[in-house]
Ligand SMILES: [Fe+2]
C-alpha cells in the first residue's frame with residue numbers, strides 16, 4: 035500500500051507536511067532505539083488520518099465499528115481523531131498489526147505501559163521539525179537520548195497547559211505519566 039499517496043489525498047497541505055515530519059522523526063527514533071522502522075513509518079503516516087473529519091463524522095465511524103470510548107475522549111474533539119484513525123486503519127485500510135493500531139490509538143493521550151512504537155509516535159508527533167512551542171528544542175534533544183524522560187517532560191507540559199486553560203485532563207495521560215515516573219525512579223535506584 036502506498037501510504038504516502040493515501041495520506042496526501044486525505045490531508046491538507048499543512049497536515050501532510052506535519053505527517054511527513056512525523057514519519058521522518060519516527061523512523062529516526064526507531065533506528066536509534068531498535069523499533070521496527072516499517073511499523074513506525076506506517077503508524078506515522080496514518081496517525082492523523084481522521085483529523086479532517088468533523089465531530090459528527092468522527093462519531094459515525096465510532097458507532098459504525100462499535101468502538102467503545104470513555105467520556106473524556108468523547109467530549110474532546112482533539113482527542114477523538116486518534117481512536118477514529120485507529121478504526122479506519124483497522125477496518126478500512128486492513129491494518130491488523132496491534133502495535134501499529136495502539137500507536138495510532140494513543141498518540142494524543144498516551145497510555146499506561148506504552149509500547150516502544152507508541153512512545154515513538156507520541157513523541158515524533160510532538161517534536162517533528164514544523165512544531166514550534168516553548169521548550170520543543172529541549173524535548174527534541176532529550177528524545178534521541180532518553181525516550182521516557184522526553185515523555186515525562188511532554189506530559190508535564192501538557193498537564194500544566196490543560197490546567198492553565200481550565201481543561202479536562204484525560205486519565206490516560208495521568209496514568210501514562212505515573213507509569214513513566216515509576217520507571218524513571220526505578221532506573222535511578
Ligand atoms: Fe493527531
Ligand SMILES: [Fe+2]
Nearest residue numbers: 052081082159
Ligand atoms: Fe499529528
